[in-house]
Amino acid sequence: MALDQVDVDKLEQQNGQETEMSFFDHLEELRWHILRSAVAVFIFAIAAFLMPDLVFQDIILAPTKKDFVSYGIMCDLSHFLHMGKTLCISPKPFDFVNKEFGELFFMHIKISFMVGVVCAFPYLFWEIWKFVKPGLYEEEKKRTRFAVAICSALFFIGVLFGYFIISPFAITFLANYNLPGAGSFQPAFGSYISYIVMLTLPVGIVFEMPVLVYVLAKLGLVTSALMRTYRKHAIVIIVVLASVITPPDVASQILISLPLLLLYQVSIGIAKRVEKKEMALTKT
Numbered sequence: 001m002a003l004d005q006v007d008v009d010k011l012e013q014q015n016g017q018e019t020e021m022s023f024f025d026h027l028e029e030l031r032w033h034i035l036r037s038a039v040a041v042f043i044f045a046i047a048a049f050l051m052p053d054l055v056f057q058d059i060i061l062a063p064t065k066k067d068f069v070s071y072g073i074m075c076d077l078s079h080f081l082h083m084g085k086t087l088c089i090s091p092k093p094f095d096f097v098n099k100e101f102g103e104l105f106f107m108h109i110k111i112s113f114m115v116g117v118v119c120a121f122p123y124l125f126w127e128i129w130k131f132v133k134p135g136l137y138e139e140e141k142k143r144t145r146f147a148v149a150i151c152s153a154l155f156f157i158g159v160l161f162g163y164f165i166i167s168p169f170a171i172t173f174l175a176n177y178n179l180p181g182a183g184s185f186q187p188a189f190g191s192y193i194s195y196i197v198m199l200t201l202p203v204g205i206v207f208e209m210p211v212l213v214y215v216l217a218k219l220g221l222v223t224s225a226l227m228r229t230y231r232k233h234a235i236v237i238i239v240v241l242a243s244v245i246t247p248p249d250v251a252s253q254i255l256i257s258l259p260l261l262l263l264y265q266v267s268i269g270i271a272k273r274v275e276k277k278e279m280a281l282t283k284t
Contacts (some may be wrong), residue, residue: 033127042122045116052108055115060196063167065173066090066204074255087255089168091175096189099186101148107190114197118159118204122152151211162200166256170199206260213267217274224272227264 017194048055065159070186071090098104117124126148133141174195175185216222 009111030131033131033164037124037127038062040120041113041116043116044119045112048115048119049112055111060111060193063163063171063196064091064094064192066195068168070164074168089172091172091187094175094185094187096192097186098189100245103190107193113195114185114201118201123146147211151208154207154211155204159200161207161259163196165180166260167196167199170195187191201218207236207263209263210270214270214274217271218278222271224268226273227268227271231264231268235261237262 065072068090071088075085075088078085127150129144136144177185178185213227214221217224238257238260239253242253242260
């Protein structure tokens, strides 16, 4: 690009005028967003790889230990609510087995990458936001100016909920479950890793439901009436999932299902609010 053209572009931007980008310009811009995002994930992944004791012993394997913070808090809560030892749970001791050559090394890399994605999530979403932002109207930019903070907060709340609430119940239930003649419980290390990932990262994504509903409601693909129609189905699904991963008592099932049900109800309210704003705009 010639220097005089660069000066013209800068002058237009200073005058508040927008220049239309070509398709290939958008691809080039997207490439840089992806590259910066990959670098951020790589940096956090390297840091996680260099701290195996923190990542594995203090975080990933913590729910397998009796002194895990969630077990103590839930037991104290159980006594406070005069429920006896209903919520006093902990998994029985067990040892892992590793049968594949190089399994631990590749597992270390895999977990380091996942930790990198989780830690870099706010920056990843910020890069997505920067790419989408130029295509929004000024009013839309104002409405979504806190999108990065809200999405990041919901994601981390979901991950923490899965880690501190769902994982302890699920791990305790599955570790203590046994069948006659099944022998001792010695799970594969990779099996445990896959399970702990399944109980945390997807929950973080599920907690993005209010944001997703907001976008779909703006596009007219989801309405509050539709969500109310399928609310009973959502309740059944959530309660069934909670009963599968928790011990057979009402208190633990409520502890798991109630936040998810509240999340669904909040999403209905968000869809209703979007509908009211859209209706007000059509009347003006």
